[in-house]
Amino acid sequence: MEYQFSNRVLSLKPSAIREIFKYASDPSVISLSAGNPAPEAFPIKEVSEISARILSERPIDALQYSITEGYAPLREHLSSYMKKTHGVGRDFDNILITSGAQQVMDLATKSLCNEGDVVICEAPSFIGSLNTFRSYNCRLRGIPMESDGMDMTELEKALQEEANVRFIYTIPNFQNPSGITMSWEKRRQLYALAKKYGVLILEDNPYGDLRFYGEHIEAVKSLDEDGIVIYAGTFSKVISPGMRVGYAIAPQEILQKMIVCKQGEDVHTNIWSQIVCHELMTKYDFDAQLKRLREVYLKKSAIATGALDKYLAPMVTYQPIEGGLFLWCTLPDGVDMIDFCKQAVERKVCVVPGNAFLTNENDPCQSFRINFSTPTDIQLLKGIQILGELARELIRN
Amino acid sequence: MEYQFSNRVLSLKPSAIREIFKYASDPSVISLSAGNPAPEAFPIKEVSEISARILSERPIDALQYSITEGYAPLREHLSSYMKKTHGVGRDFDNILITSGAQQVMDLATKSLCNEGDVVICEAPSFIGSLNTFRSYNCRLRGIPMESDGMDMTELEKALQEEANVRFIYTIPNFQNPSGITMSWEKRRQLYALAKKYGVLILEDNPYGDLRFYGEHIEAVKSLDEDGIVIYAGTFSKVISPGMRVGYAIAPQEILQKMIVCKQGEDVHTNIWSQIVCHELMTKYDFDAQLKRLREVYLKKSAIATGALDKYLAPMVTYQPIEGGLFLWCTLPDGVDMIDFCKQAVERKVCVVPGNAFLTNENDPCQSFRINFSTPTDIQLLKGIQILGELARELIRN
Numbered sequence A, B: 001m002e003y004q005f006s007n008r009v010l011s012l013k014p015s016a017i018r019e020i021f022k023y024a025s026d027p028s029v030i031s032l033s034a035g036n037p038a039p040e041a042f043p044i045k046e047v048s049e050i051s052a053r054i055l056s057e058r059p060i061d062a063l064q065y066s067i068t069e070g071y072a073p074l075r076e077h078l079s080s081y082m083k084k085t086h087g088v089g090r091d092f093d094n095i096l097i098t099s100g101a102q103q104v105m106d107l108a109t110k111s112l113c114n115e116g117d118v119v120i121c122e123a124p125s126f127i128g129s130l131n132t133f134r135s136y137n138c139r140l141r142g143i144p145m146e147s148d149g150m151d152m153t154e155l156e157k158a159l160q161e162e163a164n165v166r167f168i169y170t171i172p173n174f175q176n177p178s179g180i181t182m183s184w185e186k187r188r189q190l191y192a193l194a195k196k197y198g199v200l201i202l203e204d205n206p207y208g209d210l211r212f213y214g215e216h217i218e219a220v221k222s223l224d225e226d227g228i229v230i231y232a233g234t235f236s237k238v239i240s241p242g243m244r245v246g247y248a249i250a251p252q253e254i255l256q257k258m259i260v261c262k263q264g265e266d267v268h269t270n271i272w273s274q275i276v277c278h279e280l281m282t283k284y285d286f287d288a289q290l291k292r293l294r295e296v297y298l299k300k301s302a303i304a305t306g307a308l309d310k311y312l313a314p315m316v317t318y319q320p321i322e323g324g325l326f327l328w329c330t331l332p333d334g335v336d337m338i339d340f341c342k343q344a345v346e347r348k349v350c351v352v353p354g355n356a357f358l359t360n361e362n363d364p365c366q367s368f369r370i371n372f373s374t375p376t377d378i379q380l381l382k383g384i385q386i387l388g389e390l391a392r393e394l395i396r397n
Helices: A015-025 A044-057 A059-065 A073-086 A100-114 A125-134 A152-161 A184-197 A252-266 A273-281 A286-311 A337-344 A377-396 B016-024 B045-059 B057-064 B071-087 B103-114 B128-133 B152-161 B185-195 B252-266 B272-280 B286-311 B339-345 B377-396
Strands: A093-098 A118-121 A138-145 A165-169 A200-202 A228-233 A244-249 A326-329 A365-373 B095-099 B118-121 B139-144 B165-170 B198-204 B229-234 B246-251 B326-329 B368-371
Touching: A015 A228, A044 A059, A044 A252, A044 A273, A044 B045, A059 B045, A073 A093, A073 A184, A073 A228, A073 A244, A073 A273, A093 A100, A093 A125, A093 A252, A100 A125, A100 A165, A100 A200, A100 A228, A100 A252, A100 B252, A118 A152, A118 B103, A118 B246, A125 A138, A125 A365, A125 B252, A138 B377, A152 A184, A152 A200, A165 A184, A184 A200, A184 B198, A200 B071, A244 B057, A252 B103, A252 B128, A286 A326, A286 B152, A286 B326, A326 B377, A337 A365, A337 B152, A337 B198, A377 B152, A377 B252, B045 B286, B057 B165, B057 B246, B057 B272, B071 B272, B095 B103, B095 B252, B103 B128, B103 B165, B103 B198, B103 B252, B118 B152, B128 B339, B139 B152, B152 B165, B152 B185, B185 B198, B246 B252, B272 B286, B286 B326, B339 B368, B339 B377
Parallel strands: A118 A138, A118 A165, A165 A200, A200 A228, B118 B139, B118 B165, B165 B198, B198 B229
Antiparallel strands: A093 A244, A228 A244, A326 A365, B095 B246, B229 B246, B326 B368
């Protein structure tokens, strides 16, 4: 039988990162292409203790059906925690527990966008979210990035030119893939522009707690007096991504639609993991866990940037970072970036070609993404050394 | 701000069952309206043991990101298990682990249906799936049910009349809500009609393992020589629904699109629970667990039908069942079914009005659904006794 697919999936293809993961699963390959938390970052002892306790003291709670909105004690705690520590959430907001932050992007798009509507994104941006927007046949409009966030002139131009913009998607902290953090000034400008043009903001903040240098900058959502920001949070980088627990904080009216969509997608999020997240936040020293993570990633980022300075500078430049898991490296003009990434794979080092993160993969791009959280310290050093040798050879020719 | 939502969610509303659940959460109300497995059905000891073992022996496997297709050992085991025990799955098929079977409905609809396309459903059918189809703006065409499954004459008429049918949705075993099991003869007819008219079948089989009377009937998917059946299975009723682990067995070409959609929805299914399901199937006596479940539900169904015979017959009739979790009861003409359900709630007994399960909620309906797995035995007896008193009063007036 010849299958007939929906228009929305006709142009979808597995992400370019996934294709590269095929090589990365070869154990002899050094993968600098993933985005996994470091194995040493997981609170294994705590999760084991909590899991044993739940399954012994109240197993039915962890195994039975639950409600779509999420585990009530987790929703309540997160709600007050986010208000208190991040100024996120007002009286008109509510909270929905999702199956990872990815599901926030999905439910927001499903609830807000008709086919052909426009989503404004940072260019480059996280490929997983771009593909979610694409999967509902949204049109993507990319805004070039400056070292302190989106180019606001270009953003306003886009808002003037595009008729059906539904929301602006941003990762303000240690952006994936560029590592860029949006300045407070630009966060205010972004909010003002969204308000002026009557569009929503979808703020994705998976790495916000992973700042290891500099001053914390409040979330765009903290400015939200008008109910125009949907905030996506996640436990993937601070507890465990395998658990798939994220959350949306958004005006109740929007959340209500997202809840009905979630009901039809997966009924509710795995309840065992919701209870584990709740207990880890309330019965253990969650701040100490965050502090420990920052130390792990500070160390790993220092190893990565040290190696970049030693083996790749000044030929290859990189965006300085204050947190997160990624480094965005740029090859000099004249070196074919795709060819560089392919030859790197042949030398058993995997990085992600930067064009994978563009709204249009065929746009010119001289950058590639390095992840420093997944590889071991030795792999990081060795992998970047091999990239340096390769870059020198290609530039010489 | 006045929010503008997508066309697809404009008409969506929380399911009628959820509205009734509001009453059901009042502890003084006897809820015969849920669909939860009985608490005594959960393999608590086994899950605790497995969980402790995984988190001690290989915690990173249970906490790190995993692949969208699902945990490879579970996929492999399920694949051979379903072939061997149910004749489900051929060389052209593959398997995808999902976040509950609900996600199979979602991913299939997203991959196959444009807005306005038609999904043919049994009438009545499971409201959760109907709402998923609605959430992609599909049009539903209901086929009346006979005691051995869909009316095949009506099905062929629908296939002739409707231009853009994408698939036929069926729950062949102990259907939710009607309790009806499709005969082998009708399964063959259904398959032949789908093949003749070039449409797919979406076979949802959550209750197949819960047969406590009569002869097992093979799945429609077992007939699938042509690659036209998408099979949805789940661990919700045989291990735990809170874990949210289901699976799709379907031709690789269709599954490929569903995988890309799942990537954008939740990346992958909670990995701890996938490993728990795998170990429970392979390191424990899974057949014994199924046998135990059948005994639990046989007993509970006997209590429910005994009480129906005693307190409600012959005024109220019910569809005899051979398995599953539900009984479909029909009031005599002249009694207002909605009014009956409302008055039952006032007397602290919750059942689901049957029209909630129709493709058009405003169609006439004299039936309501009773669930016998969630209440205790005492609650079952008492709840049905109250329903009987109410029915007698309403009929007398």
